Amino acid sequence: MQIAVLLYDRFTTLDAVGPYELLGRLPGAETVFVGKERGPVYGDQGSLALVAEKTLAEVTNPDIVLVPGGPGDQDAMADEEILAWLRTVDAGTTWTTSVCTGSLLLGAAGLLQGRRATSHWLAYEELATLGAEPTGERVVFDGKYVTAAGVSSGIDMALHLLGRIGGDELAQSVQLLTEYDPQPPYDAGSPDKAPAHLVEQWRDTAALPA
Amino acid sequence: MQIAVLLYDRFTTLDAVGPYELLGRLPGAETVFVGKERGPVYGDQGSLALVAEKTLAEVTNPDIVLVPGGPGDQDAMADEEILAWLRTVDAGTTWTTSVCTGSLLLGAAGLLQGRRATSHWLAYEELATLGAEPTGERVVFDGKYVTAAGVSSGIDMALHLLGRIGGDELAQSVQLLTEYDPQPPYDAGSPDKAPAHLVEQWRDTAALPA
Numbered sequence: 001m002q003i004a005v006l007l008y009d010r011f012t013t014l015d016a017v018g019p020y021e022l023l024g025r026l027p028g029a030e031t032v033f034v035g036k037e038r039g040p041v042y043g044d045q046g047s048l049a050l051v052a053e054k055t056l057a058e059v060t061n062p063d064i065v066l067v068p069g070g071p072g073d074q075d076a077m078a079d080e081e082i083l084a085w086l087r088t089v090d091a092g093t094t095w096t097t098s099v100c101t102g103s104l105l106l107g108a109a110g111l112l113q114g115r116r117a118t119s120h121w122l123a124y125e126e127l128a129t130l131g132a133e134p135t136g137e138r139v140v141f142d143g144k145y146v147t148a149a150g151v152s153s154g155i156d157m158a159l160h161l162l163g164r165i166g167g168d169e170l171a172q173s174v175q176l177l178t179e180y181d182p183q184p185p186y187d188a189g190s191p192d193k194a195p196a197h198l199v200e201q202w203r204d205t206a207a208l209p210a
Numbered sequence: 211m212q213i214a215v216l217l218y219d220r221f222t223t224l225d226a227v228g229p230y231e232l233l234g235r236l237p238g239a240e241t242v243f244v245g246k247e248r249g250p251v252y253g254d255q256g257s258l259a260l261v262a263e264k265t266l267a268e269v270t271n272p273d274i275v276l277v278p279g280g281p282g283d284q285d286a287m288a289d290e291e292i293l294a295w296l297r298t299v300d301a302g303t304t305w306t307t308s309v310c311t312g313s314l315l316l317g318a319a320g321l322l323q324g325r326r327a328t329s330h331w332l333a334y335e336e337l338a339t340l341g342a343e344p345t346g347e348r349v350v351f352d353g354k355y356v357t358a359a360g361v362s363s364g365i366d367m368a369l370h371l372l373g374r375i376g377g378d379e380l381a382q383s384v385q386l387l388t389e390y391d392p393q394p395p396y397d398a399g400s401p402d403k404a405p406a407h408l409v410e411q412w413r414d415t416a417a418l419p420a
Contacts (some may be wrong), residue, residue, distance in 0.1 A: 014231035014388070017258070021224035021361065024255045031257040040250075040261045045234045047241040048227070049261040051250045100389075121389060138393045150389025151231065152365065160395050172398035173408050178224070179310075179331060179360030181399025182392035183348045185370050188382035189391025198383050 003031040004062035004089065006105075007052045008082060010072030013043035014151050015099040016050065019066055022158035022174050026166055034059045036081065044070045056085040061092045064161075069100025069120060069151075077108040086111065095161060097146040099154035106145070107132050115142040120150040121191050122203065136192075152189075155180060211238055214272035214299065216315075217245040217262045218292060220282030223253035224361050225309040226260065229276055232368035232384050236376055244269045246291065254280045266295040271302045274371075279310025279330060279361075287318040296321065305371060307356040309364035316355070317342050325352040330360040331401050332413065362399075365390060 003023060005016050016033075024031045035041045035052025042049045067086070076082050086109040090096050098106050103119040106112050107130025117132040117140055118124075124134040138149045139157045148157035159180070162171035175181075188194035213233060215226050226243075234241040245251045245262025252259045277296070286292050296319040300306050308316050313329040316322050317340025327342040327350055328334075334344040348359045349367045358367035369390070373381035385391075398404035 012231070013227050017223050017227040020255075020258060021222070024257065031255065033258060045230075045241065047234060047263070048230060048243060049263075051259040051261065053257070053259075138389075138391065149391075150387070152388050152390040152392070155362065156393050156395065163395060168396065169405075169408065172396050172404055173412065175394060175396050175398045176401065176404040176408055177360070177412060178362050179348075179399055180362040180392075180394055181348065181359075181403065182362070182390075182394070183366050184385060184390055184392070185366065185373060186378065186382050186385050188385045189389055191386070193391065194382055194386040195379075198379065198386055202383065202387060 001026065001029045001064070002062040003029055003064040003066065004059050005031065005033050005066045006068070006082070007033055007035040007041035007050055008072050008076045009042060010044045010070050010075070011041070011068045012070035012100060012151055013045070013048050013050065015068030015070060015102060015154055016066065018152060019099060019154035019158035022155060022178060023064070023161060025174050026162065026170070032059055032062070044072065056081065060088060062089055063093060064095045064097065065089050065093050067098040067102035067105050069098070069102040069104070073101040073104050076105055083109040093144065095144050095146055097148070097157065097161070099148045099157065100150045103127055103132070103147040104130065106147070112145065115145055116140050117142065117145065117147040118149050119147065211236065211240070211274070212272045213239055213241040213274040213276065214269050215241065215243050215276045216278070216292070217243055217251035217260055218282050218286045219252060220254045220280050220285070221251070221278045222280035222310060222361055223255070223258050223260065225278030225280060225312060225364055226276065228362060229309060229364035229368035232365060232388060233274070233371060235384050236372065236380075242269055242272070254282065266291065270298060272299055273303060274305045274307065275299050275303050277308040277312035277315050279308070279312040279314070283311040283314050286315055293319040303354065305354050305356055307358075307367065307371070309358045309367065310360045313337055313342070313357040314340065316357070322355065325355055326350050327352065327355065327357040328359050329357065
């Protein structure tokens with residue numbers, strides 16, 4: 001089984017690394033980080049680069065594709081080489097997945113037409129313009145298309161996928177070994193839970209502090 | 211404010227990227243990934259490299275140091291260059307932090323003598339041999355020393371630190387924007403909660419599936 005993680009300029013690093021950390025531990029899985037060119041691809045904070053080991057042309061038939069989000073999403077959505085690659089690999093995947101605004105790339109590639117999907121909470125409207133039906137759920141399965149909400153939600157998505165692919169005990173083992181027993185000191189992780197004035201503030205600015 | 215993240219061969223990538231994603235958004239903070247040499251440093255799964263932008267010698271006075279864990283911990287604990295660097299930077303830090311078995315490196319450098327600290331649940335005994343007093347808490351503050359439990363716990367640690375450094379509203383904003391509203395589909399994230407036979411199995415093998 002091959003898992004391909006797409007990297008593009010100004011992606012959000014945790015979108016990719018969160019699910020990778022868990023999903024990459026599927027027995028027998030090979031994960032490959034893929035970019036337009038081989039070499040370092042910088043995330044949205046500018047201080048961290050992940051290395052693309054293969055070019056798009058070198059990875060054509062993964063079983064799972066994972067598309068992270070990030071402020072670079074708009075440029076990536078306008079990049080026909082990336083969109084064509086997504087369509088090509090999607091034709092052969094068992095699971096086509098995204099985290100955060102990675103779903104906008106899937107939508108721009110035409111892969112979410114009429115499908116239930118999610119994205120970062122600030123991107124629901126844009127997701128709808130791409131033909132998807134946005135939901136507020138944290139992880140959304142619609143056939144083989146699996147989309148997760150903002151940034152950290154990819155970890156939950158990975159556990160769901162581990163369970164479906166490898167069974168409950170594998171998923172529980174990986175959860176135990178990564179000690180994924182979340183205890184956030186605040187309860188502000190969704191627009192329904194965060195203080196209303198912060199939600200409004202970020203609706204207005206729509207950008208992460210960097 | 212400078213945040214230095216140490217990279218070494220076969221570190222666990224989420225240990226570093228989880229807290230980086232949140233903590234790096236501190237207004238005015240500069241994050242630098244540091245290694246023995248500049249260039250790609252491969253994580254424990256072998257398929258993902260993060261780029262060290264600076265060498266140890268180039269980063270001598272960070273305000274925060276973050277040490278990830280991983281199966282490479284034993285080699286790193288035997289590397290006097292790394293231990294000497296940890297002692298040097300610790301002399302000037304505001305916060306000295308670790309995730310997972312990163313605390314073993316801090317312990318090996320002599321920085322946790324008599325301090326309350328934590329680590330991956332499989333590493334409590336080894337942590338004690340290094341002079342620390344292991345606790346089962348997810349995030350442990352002892353003065354400026356902040357240690358987190360296994361892998362994913364670094365995200366919780368980052369929220370605690372954001373609150374202490376930048377205030378509750380900053381921490382809540384970052385939690386909202388990273389949608390850190392965890393909804394794991396299983397409740398197996400600690401040895402107290404996971405099925406007992408899985409806990410025993412991993413106590414015996416003490417290694418992540420890879």
